[in-house]
Amino acid sequence: MGAGAGQAVAGQQDAAQTVIAARGLDLTFETGDGPVHALKGVTLDIRKGDFVSFIGPSGCGKTTLLRCIAALEEPTGGSLTVNGMSPDAARRARAYGYVFQAAGLFPWRTIGRNVSLPLEIMGYGRAEIRERVARVLALVDLAGFEKKYPWQLSGGMQQRASIARALAFDADILLMDEPFGALDEIVRDHLNEQLLQLWARTDKTIGFVTHSIPEAVYLSTRIVVMSPRPGRITDVIDSPLPRERPLDIRDTPEFLEVAHRVREGLRAGHAYDD
Amino acid sequence: MRHRVLPVLAVVAALVVVWYGAAVWLNAAWAQDRAARAGVELGLVELVADTWAQDKPKLPAPHQVAEEIWRTTAGQKITSRRSLLHHSWVTLSATLLGFAFGTALGIGLAVGIVHSRVMDMSVMPWVIASQTIPILAIAPMIIVVLNAVGISGLLPKAMISMYLSFFPVVVGMVKGLRSPGLMQLDQMKTWNASPAQTFWRLRLPASVPYLFASMKVAIAASLVGAIVGELPTGAVAGLGARLLAGSYYGQTIQIWSALFMAAALAALLVALIGALQRVVLRRMGMG
Ligand SMILES: Nc1ncnc2c1ncn2[C@@H]1O[C@H](COP(=O)(O)OP(=O)(O)OP(=O)(O)O)[C@@H](O)[C@H]1O
Ligand SMILES: [Mg+2]
Numbered sequence: 001m002g003a004g005a006g007q008a009v010a011g012q013q014d015a016a017q018t019v020i021a022a023r024g025l026d027l028t029f030e031t032g033d034g035p036v037h038a039l040k041g042v043t044l045d046i047r048k049g050d051f052v053s054f055i056g057p058s059g060c061g062k063t064t065l066l067r068c069i070a071a072l073e074e075p076t077g078g079s080l081t082v083n084g085m086s087p088d089a090a091r092r093a094r095a096y097g098y099v100f101q102a103a104g105l106f107p108w109r110t111i112g113r114n115v116s117l118p119l120e121i122m123g124y125g126r127a128e129i130r131e132r133v134a135r136v137l138a139l140v141d142l143a144g145f146e147k148k149y150p151w152q153l154s155g156g157m158q159q160r161a162s163i164a165r166a167l168a169f170d171a172d173i174l175l176m177d178e179p180f181g182a183l184d185e186i187v188r189d190h191l192n193e194q195l196l197q198l199w200a201r202t203d204k205t206i207g208f209v210t211h212s213i214p215e216a217v218y219l220s221t222r223i224v225v226m227s228p229r230p231g232r233i234t235d236v237i238d239s240p241l242p243r244e245r246p247l248d249i250r251d252t253p254e255f256l257e258v259a260h261r262v263r264e265g266l267r268a269g270h271a272y273d274d
Numbered sequence: 275m276r277h278r279v280l281p282v283l284a285v286v287a288a289l290v291v292v293w294y295g296a297a298v299w300l301n302a303a304w305a306q307d308r309a310a311r312a313g314v315e316l317g318l319v320e321l322v323a324d325t326w327a328q329d330k331p332k333l334p335a336p337h338q339v340a341e342e343i344w345r346t347t348a349g350q351k352i353t354s355r356r357s358l359l360h361h362s363w364v365t366l367s368a369t370l371l372g373f374a375f376g377t378a379l380g381i382g383l384a385v386g387i388v389h390s391r392v393m394d395m396s397v398m399p400w401v402i403a404s405q406t407i408p409i410l411a412i413a414p415m416i417i418v419v420l421n422a423v424g425i426s427g428l429l430p431k432a433m434i435s436m437y438l439s440f441f442p443v444v445v446g447m448v449k450g451l452r453s454p455g456l457m458q459l460d461q462m463k464t465w466n467a468s469p470a471q472t473f474w475r476l477r478l479p480a481s482v483p484y485l486f487a488s489m490k491v492a493i494a495a496s497l498v499g500a501i502v503g504e505l506p507t508g509a510v511a512g513l514g515a516r517l518l519a520g521s522y523y524g525q526t527i528q529i530w531s532a533l534f535m536a537a538a539l540a541a542l543l544v545a546l547i548g549a550l551q552r553v554v555l556r557r558m559g560m561g
């Protein structure tokens with residue numbers, strides 16, 4: 001704990017504060033047919049304001065890593081701090097918003113009341129809740145859908161509502177597990193753009209799991225390439241792209257070069273597999 | 275609508291035909307007996323007519339039961355001892371009280387079982403064991419014990435109703451309160467929701483469809499409980515009392531009309547819960 005506090009002080013002096021620090025993180029699931037090494041020796045620093053994407057083949061531990069950060073999973077080895085605290089302390093301090101792979105809206109609540117759910121739980125006042133719900137729903141282009149029930153919305157709209165829900169309270173960290181996985185290309189582009197704008201405006205630190213190389217490259221300041229059995233990091237790529245990113249940046253040589261490197265990293269992981 | 279009503283009517287018609295046939299078959303012996311004693315020879319038409327019009331038939335014909343029901347409902351003042359509606363009300367009030375107790379007890383136990391491992395391990399086996407004891411064996415004891423401490427009338431019957439109706443509610447509610455998926459529980463965890471918040475905002479609303487499904491079973495069980503509760507003491511009022519009196523005096527028509535009344539009451543109660551379920555689920559946006 002003392003070391004964590006010291007780190008935080010050093011971080012402030014660097015002006016590039018480490019928000020999430022993993023050192024030799026291990027997680028082994030004991031299952032019926034032997035142990036599964038979901039994470040092995042994962043070491044990673046995520047600084048304040050980073051947009052970090054996790055990419056890798058299915059089963060390489062992306063979700064598991066995100067869940068460890070969120071204190072939904074207990075690592076079996078190594079150390080992990082979030083905001084200089086243990087992940088569980090950070091969870092209790094409501095340090096992050098988490099967007100799950102599926103929208104997971106409550107069917108008995110309207111969209112507006114789904115978004116207000118975490119706010120109610122956190123004890124926000126009535127007027128403040130109303131104001132915030134309206135604001136985040138507008139942010140994800142769902143203004144006017146407050147009174148609708150989840151089943152009245154398309155899958156993509158439901159996913160946007162679940163993102164709005166994670167944005168409704170002031171967490172500095174946003175953890176997203178393949179939030180746009182089920183959406184069509186156009187909607188995905190649009191949401192990617194919006195997510196970047198939001199990130200630029202709010203200076204949140206974002207951890208983002210994806211299977212799409214263009215999406216990872218377009219969004220991230222850092223791309224973490226992972227590979228399975230055991231789940232580990234094989235490459236960390238710092239993006240040379242500017243923070244300001246119009247959609248057509250995807251046709252520039254810099255973009256294609258980063259994408260190429262990510263692809264190489266993924267390939268190397270697969271080769272190890274065989 | 276037509277394509278739903280027609281098959282139902284066809285089935286009912288078939289049942290009535292079978293019933294009339296059975297009435298002839300079961301009551302013929304008595305008719306022949308009487309005719310023989312009077313020294314008369316019965317033709318087929320007379321025989322059939324006789325089997326459908328006896329005073330104390332083995333199996334009363336449908337129109338006899340219908341007549342009896344009509345006579346004892348529409349034909350009597352509701353407050354009269356002879357009104358079937360009066361007896362129905364006596365049974366219904368015990369049913370409803372027992373159902374309310376049973377539902378409350380069932381929900382309370384389910385909440386405890388879901389939240390406490392100790393209760394899950396210790397209470398659940400008793401809940402299940404309680405239902406393996408035949409109600410007919412335990413009903414007289416409940417009535418007698420409660421009578422001994424000066425409680426009689428409505429309450430002992432309601433207790434037996436409760437005994438039968440809490441079980442489906444416990445089972446249904448435990449399932450319902452446990453129905454939220456791992457992801458929804460994880461979501462609550464990411465917001466650092468307290469157990470109480472998780473209960474009120476996730477578990478309870480998620481359990482509502484399960485609650486209604488089990489309440490439909492429970493209300494029917496409640497009615498059975500109330501009727502059974504009227505048997506051991508030889509109660510003077512209630513559908514159970516009508517059944518008992520009917521069997522003492524061989525009044526099969528009275529027995530059958532009480533049975534039909536009980537069935538109609540059960541159907542009505544289940545339908546009412548079904549209607550309530552539709553209204554509540556629609557208001558919750560899940561209809
Ligand atoms: N609760 C669990 N119990 C046992 N094994 C698990 C559990 N959760 C994950 N695993 C295993 O850990 C490994 C990593 O899983 P994880 O879900 O993190 O992969 P992923 O990279 O998110 O995959 P995908 O891209 O398909 O979502 C897999 O082999 C998986 O089977
Ligand atoms: Mg995953």
